[in-house]
Amino acid sequence: MPEVDRAAASRAAVAARRARAAVKEAVRAGERTAIDVAEAAWAAPEGPEAGMRVAELLGTLRGLGPKRVDDALEMLRISPVKRLGGLGHLQRDRLRSWLRAREGVAGRGRLVVLAGPTAVGKGTVAGYIREHHPDVLLSVSATTRAPRPGERDGVHYYFVDDAGFDALIDRGDLLEWATVHNASRYGTPRPPVEAALAAGRSVLLEIDLQGARQVRASMPEALLVFLQPPSWEELVRRLVGRGTESAEEQARRLETARVELAAQDEFDELVVNDDVRRAAQEVVDLLTVPSGAARPSGRAGSAR
Ligand SMILES: Nc1nc2c(ncn2[C@@H]2O[C@H](COP(=O)(O)OP(=O)(O)O)[C@@H](O)[C@H]2O)c(=O)[nH]1
Numbered sequence: 001m002p003e004v005d006r007a008a009a010s011r012a013a014v015a016a017r018r019a020r021a022a023v024k025e026a027v028r029a030g031e032r033t034a035i036d037v038a039e040a041a042w043a044a045p046e047g048p049e050a051g052m053r054v055a056e057l058l059g060t061l062r063g064l065g066p067k068r069v070d071d072a073l074e075m076l077r078i079s080p081v082k083r084l085g086g087l088g089h090l091q092r093d094r095l096r097s098w099l100r101a102r103e104g105v106a107g108r109g110r111l112v113v114l115a116g117p118t119a120v121g122k123g124t125v126a127g128y129i130r131e132h133h134p135d136v137l138l139s140v141s142a143t144t145r146a147p148r149p150g151e152r153d154g155v156h157y158y159f160v161d162d163a164g165f166d167a168l169i170d171r172g173d174l175l176e177w178a179t180v181h182n183a184s185r186y187g188t189p190r191p192p193v194e195a196a197l198a199a200g201r202s203v204l205l206e207i208d209l210q211g212a213r214q215v216r217a218s219m220p221e222a223l224l225v226f227l228q229p230p231s232w233e234e235l236v237r238r239l240v241g242r243g244t245e246s247a248e249e250q251a252r253r254l255e256t257a258r259v260e261l262a263a264q265d266e267f268d269e270l271v272v273n274d275d276v277r278r279a280a281q282e283v284v285d286l287l288t289v290p291s292g293a294a295r296p297s298g299r300a301g302s303a304r
């Protein structure tokens with residue numbers, strides 16, 4: 001290549017890189033949605049968007065660290081080196097629907113999973129949301145454990161026996177289920193969740209880590225929120241203070257809690273439960289799909 005051409009090509013490459021950086025910045029700042037960028041890439045093969053790698057675009061989305069970007073690409077069957085402009089039709093379709101579900105479409109509800117270690121306050125925060133935000137559907141799980149005093153069937157849980165739980169599994173009526181604390185089985189009834197989402201209502205699932213992982217696999221558009229204790233000491237204080245478990249059971253739960261705390265990197269958002277009202281508000285903000293524009297970027301109140 002003659003010297004002048006080489007210089008021109010290198011200037012063009014620098015300009016293209018800058019243009020791609022500006023696109024990423026606009027997505028991060030919430031000025032453009034990732035879907036908008038992808039559609040622009042497919043409409044104009046010469047534009048800066050078409051030259052962006054899919055991995056770069058996904059990396060601008062809130063809550064998507066490098067590991068989650070790799071997972072998403074694998075699920076979408078898109079090579080990490082692919083550029084938006086180079087995607088085939090099927091890949092475009094998969095990416096489009098994934099981004100739509102993930103960024104939230106106004107008028108369609110959002111599915112949020114709230115998980116976290118034992119006694120961090122999941123039930124308390126979920127209860128606060130049930131009381132103050134009736135627009136959100138708080139999913140009622142089915143369980144084989146016995147009701148505690150004051151718990152009502154159909155409100156706190158659907159209490160079923162082993163055969164009843166087996167029947168729910170066999171009919172495909174559970175979105176996810178798990179045996180929790182090596183004791184009872186718990187599962188999320190599928191029909192109410194699907195009906196609420198289709199009707200534009202947001203849904204909150206308060207489930208354990210195994211269940212959260214299953215929801216991630218079957219509904220990748222779900223947002224996974226990990227509720228963190230302000231400190232380990234405070235977590236122990238809450239567990240002991242609640243007084244619902246024997247000393248032996250408390251020790252077993254704290255062992256599980258250590259494992260669960262180590263899994264928090266798998267989550268999209270971290271919310272510290274220092275104050276119930278504030279933590280609940282953060283979760284409610286995550287449940288809300290704004291009309292039209294992209295959600296603001298950055299991890300709202302996250303502790304990472
Ligand atoms: N996978 C899954 N876990 C659930 C479900 N419902 C409740 N859990 C979890 O089961 C665990 C035990 O709940 P519970 O018996 O109410 O006791 P506590 O929350 O530890 O007081 C908690 O970690 C819940 O998050 C569900 O539908 N699916």
Ligand SMILES: Nc1ncnc2c1ncn2[C@@H]1O[C@H](COP(=O)(O)OP(=O)(O)O)[C@@H](O)[C@H]1O
Nearest residue numbers: 118119120121122123124238242273274275276
């Ligand atoms: N932000 C908070 N500050 C202080 N105590 C809390 C807070 N959130 C929950 N708790 C208390 O901690 C204990 C465990 O809460 P709970 O909702 O039962 O936890 P989980 O459902 O995660 O097992 C309860 O006694 C509850 O009142």
